[in-house]
Amino acid sequence: MNVWPALLRREFQEHKAGFFWTPLAILALVAVLGLFAVARGGTGDVSVFLRTETTVIENGQTRSSVEQREADSLIGLVDIARMSDAQLRHALARGRGLLSQPFVLAHFVIALFVLGGALYDERRDRSVLFFKSMPVGDAETVLSKLLFVVWVAPVISVAAIIAAQLLLLCYASIYLLLAGLAGAGQLWVQSGIGSGALELMVGLLVQGLWTLPLYAWLLLVSAAAPRLALVWAALIPLALVLSERIVAGTSWLKDWLSPHMTLAALPHPGQPSGMHPVPRWVSASSWRCS
Amino acid sequence: MTDWKDNEPIYLQLRQRVIDQIISGGLAEGALIPSIRQVAAQHRINPLTVSRAYQLLSDEGLLDKQRGQGMSVAAGARARARQTERQRFLSVEWPEIARRIRSLNIDARALIATLDDGGAPNEPH
Amino acid sequence: MSLIDARGLRKHYRGMRAGDVCALDGFDLTLEPGRILGLIGPNGSGKTTALKAFLGLTHLDGGDMRVLGLDPRRQRKALMTRTGYIADVGTLPRWMRVHQLLDYVAGVHPGFRRERAQAALSHTDVRPDSRIQGLSRGMTVQLHLALVLAVQADLLVLDEPTLGLDILYRQQFYDRLLSEFDGERQGILITTHEVREIEHLLTDVVFIHHGRAVLQAPMDDLAARFLRLGVGPGEAAAARALGPISERHSLNGIEMVFDGRARSELEPLGPVATPTLPELFVALLGENR
Numbered sequence: 001m002n003v004w005p006a007l008l009r010r011e012f013q014e015h016k017a018g019f020f021w022t023p024l025a026i027l028a029l030v031a032v033l034g035l036f037a038v039a040r041g042g043t044g045d046v047s048v049f050l051r052t053e054t055t056v057i058e059n060g061q062t063r064s065s066v067e068q069r070e071a072d073s074l075i076g077l078v079d080i081a082r083m084s085d086a087q088l089r090h091a092l093a094r095g096r097g098l099l100s101q102p103f104v105l106a107h108f109v110i111a112l113f114v115l116g117g118a119l120y121d122e123r124r125d126r127s128v129l130f131f132k133s134m135p136v137g138d139a140e141t142v143l144s145k146l147l148f149v150v151w152v153a154p155v156i157s158v159a160a161i162i163a164a165q166l167l168l169l170c171y172a173s174i175y176l177l178l179a180g181l182a183g184a185g186q187l188w189v190q191s192g193i194g195s196g197a198l199e200l201m202v203g204l205l206v207q208g209l210w211t212l213p214l215y216a217w218l219l220l221v222s223a224a225a226p227r228l229a230l231v232w233a234a235l236i237p238l239a240l241v242l243s244e245r246i247v248a249g250t251s252w253l254k255d256w257l258s259p260h261m262t263l264a265a266l267p268h269p270g271q272p273s274g275m276h277p278v279p280r281w282v283s284a285s286s287w288r289c290s
Numbered sequence: 291m292t293d294w295k296d297n298e299p300i301y302l303q304l305r306q307r308v309i310d311q312i313i314s315g316g317l318a319e320g321a322l323i324p325s326i327r328q329v330a331a332q333h334r335i336n337p338l339t340v341s342r343a344y345q346l347l348s349d350e351g352l353l354d355k356q357r358g359q360g361m362s363v364a365a366g367a368r369a370r371a372r373q374t375e376r377q378r379f380l381s382v383e384w385p386e387i388a389r390r391i392r393s394l395n396i397d398a399r400a401l402i403a404t405l406d407d408g409g410a411p412n413e414p415h
Numbered sequence: 416m417s418l419i420d421a422r423g424l425r426k427h428y429r430g431m432r433a434g435d436v437c438a439l440d441g442f443d444l445t446l447e448p449g450r451i452l453g454l455i456g457p458n459g460s461g462k463t464t465a466l467k468a469f470l471g472l473t474h475l476d477g478g479d480m481r482v483l484g485l486d487p488r489r490q491r492k493a494l495m496t497r498t499g500y501i502a503d504v505g506t507l508p509r510w511m512r513v514h515q516l517l518d519y520v521a522g523v524h525p526g527f528r529r530e531r532a533q534a535a536l537s538h539t540d541v542r543p544d545s546r547i548q549g550l551s552r553g554m555t556v557q558l559h560l561a562l563v564l565a566v567q568a569d570l571l572v573l574d575e576p577t578l579g580l581d582i583l584y585r586q587q588f589y590d591r592l593l594s595e596f597d598g599e600r601q602g603i604l605i606t607t608h609e610v611r612e613i614e615h616l617l618t619d620v621v622f623i624h625h626g627r628a629v630l631q632a633p634m635d636d637l638a639a640r641f642l643r644l645g646v647g648p649g650e651a652a653a654a655r656a657l658g659p660i661s662e663r664h665s666l667n668g669i670e671m672v673f674d675g676r677a678r679s680e681l682e683p684l685g686p687v688a689t690p691t692l693p694e695l696f697v698a699l700l701g702e703n704r
Contacts, residue, residue: 135524135525
């Protein structure tokens with residue numbers, strides 16, 4: 001009997017508030033804030049996008065700093081008509097990246113709490129006795145929880161991110177049309193929304209793999225902790241890192257752990273999508289190893 | 291849940307209830323009696339206990355097995371049940387009542403006279 | 416084949432202060448198809464630990480055990496396709512709605528017949544969109560029983576299933592349980608504090624005390640073996656000479672319980688009856704407690 005649909009559906013139902021309503025709420029927030037921004041002429045947002053460009057230089061990409069300053073002076077939706085295609089594409093990619101961050105961050109925080117509590121809560125309210133009275137193996141139960149948080153629930157976030165991108169593009173086009181300005185068509189041509197969606201999906205898979213050790217650790221602690229699973233999950237590695245520093249004077253464990261933690265929590269703002277930066281870190285660490 | 295006497299096995303008490311019902315006409319001859327499961331659930335007793343009581347009644351010729359639909363009260367069961375009960379009254383219950391009458395110093399003749407008055411046994415003064 | 420065959424089960428809990436606590440100490444139990452076995456003992460006697468062990472929900476320190484011919488610890492999944500379990504307090508996930516719970520069980524349990532569960536629930540106040548959190552204790556038990564009975568399990572394990580239920584729900588519970596009981600292949604293992612409530616239901620009884628089976632016997636054997644005699648002060652000495660296993664002074668005079676004495680030996684001394692299970696339990700274990 002294939003139990004997976006039922007197991008994943010049960011995870012979805014249990015955590016619907018976190019993994020379904022939260023992205024939707026952020027989407028609604030984006031819709032409202034975007035409306036305000038457009039009403040004010042959309043000046044604030046675009047300038048923020050362009051100021052973050054310094055990170056791109058670090059990355060060794062081929063844009064000169066002169067272009068950056070020019071870009072810096074281009075502020076507001078009214079200026080879209082005056083941008084070159086390359087500038088427009090660049091600004092939009094940055095905007096997409098920024099837009100995905102609240103969704104990714106929310107997913108990460110919720111995932112921490114859900115996995116940290118998953119097996120602990122069942123023990124506490126004794127529903128573990130019911131679930132264990134069903135013909136489902138322990139491995140299937142644990143894997144279904146991990147699978148859902150790491151690869152199934154983010155699909156909802158990705159859908160919400162793409163919806164938010166489309167929504168803001170609509171706002172901008174309507175603004176341009178109403179203001180009688182050119183550039184609305186070019187906005188969609190250069191939006192990169194298709195390739196952005198693909199990037200998000202690939203990023204999702206890779207980020208899932210990258211954060212797997214962290215999530216698996218949370219699940220392990222939630223299965224064993226007598227109480228306050230999240231506190232245990234944080235204290236044990238912290239204690240190990242500290243004792244490594246005191247005993248050996250090294251920070252090998254900290255160096256190994258921190259990229260997993262920080263990257264999952266805070267995607268790099270300079271990247272085109274919130275889920276994208278991980279491959280860069282993977283390549284960075286493999287470079288460091290060699 | 292039913293209160294059972296603790297000095298007699300339940301299947302015998304159950305058998306007695308069926309016999310009482312047959313004599314009083316509550317269960318007519320030919321009528322289907324409640325299934326084992328029904329009785330077990332209603333009285334919260336083990337199905338085996340019920341089936342043992344039914345088996346006994348069937349051995350005594352008071353119940354017939356109906357193929358596929360449980361058991362029914364046998365033809366002539368009422369007369370046979372009366373006969374059995376009469377014997378039981380004389381051999382088991384009457385000696386107990388007689389002992390009680392003697393121990394309480396009740397005038398047996400006056401007691402029997404109340405039966406002829408219509409059966410309502412007044413307190414003999 | 417026995418539904419449960421357990422020999423010499425042992426389990427220790429590591430105690431914080433009092434040292435190791437022995438939950439099971441060489442515990443034996445056998446359950447055959449068609450039997451309803453009551454596992455009876457005081458709190459902390461090892462009842463729940465034993466039930467959990469039969470279902471593979473707890474690790475044992477020793478002993479041999481087969482449940483439905485399987486090793487519960489290693490083959491829990493296979494075991495659970497043919498076993499129903501209701502634990503003492505509501506264990507149904509409180510956040511679920513009734514229809515979600517039915518979806519879930521239908522999705523993971525190959526033997527589950529949803530229409531049976533729904534038919535059973537249609538006679539209750541449990542609605543498909545009710546959240547389990549909002550159900551009363553009695554309704555939760557109705558729901559759980561409907562799930563368990565819709566599975567047609569070979570083995571039902573019921574741990575204090577009617578705890579905290581009012582009399583109406585208790586009656587309904589046993590009504591449903593018995594009207595669905597399959598005396599050919601099913602077996603039921605049940606524990607409860609309300610021993611009087613189930614004692615006529617049982618075919619077998621096991622008294623458990625300090626993790627050991629003090630007595631395992633069919634109810635018929637108990638009735639043949641143990642007798643309770645009520646005696647007046649005049650006959651007390653003669654009755655004591657027959658070696659009662661317990662003696663109790665009550666409103667009815669002196670009550671003694673005998674093991675293995677013939678009815679004919681006792682009847683001249685006073686009224687003879689079969690002791691109830693609680694009476695028997697106290698008679699056998701009263702001094703040890």
